[in-house]
Amino acid sequence: METAESSAGGAHFAFTDRWGGVSAAPYEELNLGGAVGDDPAAVVANRARTAGALGLDPARVVWMNQVHGRDVAVVDGPWGDARDIPSVDAVVTARRGLALAVLTADCTPVLLADPVAGVAAAAHAGRPGLVAGVVPAAVEAMVTLGARPSRIVARTGPAVCGRCYEVPEQMRAEVAEAVPASWSRTSWGTPAVDVTAGVHAQLDELGVRDRHRSPHCTLESADHFSYRRDRTTGRLAGYVWLDG
DSSP states (O other): OOOEEEEEEEEEEEOOOOOOOOOOSSSOOOOOSSSSOEEEEHHHHHHHHHHHHHHHOGEEOOOOOOOOSSSEESSOOSSSSGOOOBBOOOEEEEEEOEEEEEEEESSEEEEEETTTTTEEEEEEEEEHHHHHTTTHHHHHHHHHHTOOOGEEEEEOOOBTTTTTTTHHHHHHHHHHHOOGGGEEOOTSSSSOOOHHHHHHHHHHTTTEEEEEEEEBTTTTTTTTTHHHHSSOOOOOEEEEOOOO
16 A cells, blocks of 8 residues: 655645555455445455554544535544435544545545644545535635635645546536636547646635645556546545644
């Protein structure tokens, strides 16, 4: 298992690849998604392994039921059980030491933190969430808790790139109307959407300047899960937390 981990002023960010877990094909190996058909025991084991590698308590990681919307949940601790997990696409916390997680397999995982204010967020930005404004909604929730956009550190993880995310021309036009920076063309010359570029443009407009984009395209990389490539597959995870 390799995690691309970075830290900034007491804020920690990590993105997983697909290796080092216990899941069998077609979820091999480090599937962290609990709603894709994998053996639940394997998912629990994979989440425990990943948390351990990051120095986290797996019981202190907050997950979401992601639905491609813009709703945000503000949390101060883990959910009671699976039935308590809300259908949201961003979670925000002002509790230091509490890890927030986002699952993806082509969508853009967005991790945000203001180390000074002690506020962090994780967001799931697919094409619908980009248009709906889930990332601006997450930043707004952070600001409500005392964060400042100028202090927010942003990291986006492995996602399908704008050279590979082919869409119909009408869809590209609709997404680009909402977020112009998302307009793209595939490497073979057809209409495409670059969700990650759109996310970074939204962050820039909000005043978030400290940003980093993963170089990995999930569809092109055999080391990452891709729904567009494989359909039945596992999920990667992004984690963000602040020193306690």
